[in-house]
Amino acid sequence: MTNARTRVNIEFAATGVILLIVALLPLAVSNDYWLGVLIVSMYFAMCASAWNVLAGYAGQFSLAPAAFAMIGAYTTGLLAYHSGAPPWIGILAAVVVSSLIGLVLGRIVLRLSGPYLALTTLAFAEIMRAVISNSINITRGDLGLEVPGILQSRLGWYFLFLAVLTLVQAGFYFLLRARAGLYLQAIRDDEIGAASRGVEVVFWKTIAFALSSGVCGLAGALYGHFAHFVSPELGLISQTGLVIIMVVIGGMGTLAGPLIGAFLVYASSEMLRDVGGWQLVVFALLVILFARFFSEGLWGFVRRLGLPRNHRALVAGSGAERKG
Numbered sequence: 001m002t003n004a005r006t007r008v009n010i011e012f013a014a015t016g017v018i019l020l021i022v023a024l025l026p027l028a029v030s031n032d033y034w035l036g037v038l039i040v041s042m043y044f045a046m047c048a049s050a051w052n053v054l055a056g057y058a059g060q061f062s063l064a065p066a067a068f069a070m071i072g073a074y075t076t077g078l079l080a081y082h083s084g085a086p087p088w089i090g091i092l093a094a095v096v097v098s099s100l101i102g103l104v105l106g107r108i109v110l111r112l113s114g115p116y117l118a119l120t121t122l123a124f125a126e127i128m129r130a131v132i133s134n135s136i137n138i139t140r141g142d143l144g145l146e147v148p149g150i151l152q153s154r155l156g157w158y159f160l161f162l163a164v165l166t167l168v169q170a171g172f173y174f175l176l177r178a179r180a181g182l183y184l185q186a187i188r189d190d191e192i193g194a195a196s197r198g199v200e201v202v203f204w205k206t207i208a209f210a211l212s213s214g215v216c217g218l219a220g221a222l223y224g225h226f227a228h229f230v231s232p233e234l235g236l237i238s239q240t241g242l243v244i245i246m247v248v249i250g251g252m253g254t255l256a257g258p259l260i261g262a263f264l265v266y267a268s269s270e271m272l273r274d275v276g277g278w279q280l281v282v283f284a285l286l287v288i289l290f291a292r293f294f295s296e297g298l299w300g301f302v303r304r305l306g307l308p309r310n311h312r313a314l315v316a317g318s319g320a321e322r323k324g
Contacts, residue, residue, distance in 0.1 A: 004185065005177055010303070011255035012173045018259050019166055026155060035154050041266040042161040043069075043223045046168055048246040048258035050215035053172055056253035057181065058208040059188030060110060061118050065216050065243050067125035070235035072098045072217025073224035074132060074139060077147040082138075087150045091221045098217025099210045106209030110202055113191075122237065129235040144231035147224045157226050164222060165259075168215055173255060175211075184208055188253075238280075242266075245283050249290055251297030260298050 022038070029035060051065040075097045076090025085093075109120045132139050139145060151157050175181050183204045186194040195201045224230040233239075246265045251257025265283060272279035294301055 004182060008173065008176045008181070008255065011299070012169070014256040014299070014303070015169050015173075015259060018256060018263075019162065019169070022263070023159075023162060026158060032154050035158055037267060037270050038263070039154075039158055039161050039226060040223070041263045042165050043219050043226075044243065044246060044266050045165055045259050045262035046219035046222075047216050047243045048250070048262045049168060049172060049255075050212040050219070051243050052247045052252060052254075052258045053175070053184075053215075054208050054212040056247065056257075057176065057188060058184040058205055059191070060205055060208065061114075062209070062212070063118050063122040063237070063240055064105075064125040065212070066237070066239035067128050067235045068098050068102060068213040068216035069220030069223070069239075070132065070230070070232065071101060071128060072220035073147070073230040073234055074145065075217065076221040077145045077224050077230045078139065080148050081145055087148060087225050091218065091225070094217045094221035095214045098220075099214035102213025103206060103210040105213075106206035107202075110205040110209060125235060125237065125240065129232050132235070133232045142232060144229050147228055147230055149228050150225050161222060161226075164218070168218075169255065169259070176255070180204065180207070242269075242283075245287050247297075248287050249283075249297055251299030252295075254297070254299050257297045257299040264298070 022042075025038060026035065029038070047065050047069055051062065054060050054062055072094035075094040076085075076087065079085035079090045079093055080087065105121075105124060109117055109124075112120060133141050135141065136143075151160065176184075183194070183199050186197070186199055187201055187204060191201055220230075220234060223234075242265065246261035247258050248261070249265060250259065250261025269279050269283070272282065290297055296304075
């Protein structure tokens with residue numbers, strides 16, 4: 001227990017450093033385009049962190065993070081479009097609706113495991129995207145939906161996303177330091193063993209699923225208001241693939257990893273935009289290499305280099321637990 005909490009403290013300190021660097025970046029980046037790239041990176045960082053809590057800490061491999069971001073975006077968008085609801089009500093509703101759908105879906109699917117869970121959540125994601133695409137009278141289908149903005153300044157949006165991302169990371173930190181976080185990691189490492197020790201496995205997996213879904217919905221709602229537009233493309237499986245790539249490259253089952261992966265992968269994808277589809281090939285190869293040789297991702301590699309020798313046992317222990 002002490003080692004797990006020490007690792008979380010170290011990772012949260014690293015997260016604070018990353019977020020501080022992000023807060024200072026506007027001093028060097030004044031171009032609106034690249035500020036927009038960083039804002040979208042923060043959107044993906046929220047989705048990646050949410051998916052990481054479910055898959056990296058609870059061991060439940062869902063293929064629906066992009067679908068829940070889409071649900072959150074359409075919740076606030078539809079409320080604004082049909083009833084003129086102000087953005088703050090739409091964003092709160094997006095979190096509630098996404099969490100409730102995640103709670104219900106979790107109760108249904110989380111008795112499954114492995115490929116069955118992944119396929120079930122993939123089917124759910126595709127069904128939700130099809131429903132939104134075909135409900136033309138309500139959602140305008142593939143034409144998309146205009147969403148009102150909140151702020152006029154690109155810099156204002158930047159710090160709004162940064163503030164929300166900071167709150168999300170702080171929330172996950174306190175969750176993982178609490179007994180609930182230990183339960184989730186126990187379920188990931190040995191579900192049968194956790195159940196034999198009195199952990200309510202289905203209950204805690206469902207809570208993790210609802211929490212992950214709610215944060216993805218929050219990210220999607222903010223993105224919708226930032227972009228002034230939402231469409232079913234938000235829920236494409238390729239978007240989920242991008243989230244998973246970010247977590248694997250950054251470091252699965254860590255607090256800092258999804259942030260590193262989100263900023264690195266999305267910024268790199270923008271730089272490689274001119275080479276077309278080859279960027280996907282590059283990231284796919286990187287995922288294969290990291291999964292095979294650097295299972296702890298970039299964060300694991302960095303902390304192995306940077307930590308004093310007396311802390312390296314914690315890192316090795318963390319990797320051994322996940323492999324087990």
